Amino acid sequence: MSPIRRLRRLRRAELPIDTVKLARFLIGKVVVHHLNTGRLTGRIVETEAYPIGDAAGHAFRGKTPRNGSLFLQRGHAYVYFSYGSSFLLNVSSERSGVGGGVLLRAIEPLEGIERMARSRGKMLIADIGRGPGRLTRAMKVDLRQDGLDLCAPGPLWLGTTTQATGAIGRSVRIGLSRNVRRPLRFYERGNPHLSGPKRLRQ
């Protein structure tokens, strides 16, 4: 596969401090994970904001051993293990010491698609990065990446847009039981790699 040209790391100064603005900003950007054997790249097409004071957010009850990464300066990885089976990747937001984050819910695979698809049998390419747990499985992200600085030299980082970003949609978040009505999910309209019901993809 030919490497993507004009792809560079995002600087922290480019990331909006505000959680909701960051969630919107990240649509169309990319996540890159360098492995010994090459790199995996996914274009972010769906995010959710978990801002300050949000009862659905993991930072809501204060800092604990698990969620400490949410309180790091914006642009750090917060990874946690969910439902006994999936790892979920967030980008920390807000100022250092303030808990907030953006959940990455879906990617469009760009580089390393074949390796992402390995062990996934006949799963469609469109399904490989659809959903927060599948996203981390495709990108080979787990607890070892928790706390990494995505804006510093390192194996996991955020990159600039590689192609024009389509219209951005906004909806309620998925899978919550608290604060269910807040429209804090962002997505690229009509992208085939989105998670959630059809009505939340248009």
Add this chain to the structure above:
DNA sequence: TTGGCGATTGGCT
């Protein structure tokens, strides 16, 4: 020390 619950997924109807 314990048990209810969750930012999900995959399989089945």
Add this chain to the structure above:
DNA sequence: GCCAATCGCCAAT
């Protein structure tokens, strides 16, 4: 679309 599996976290005991 519905539901069970699965297990670490953490609030309450």
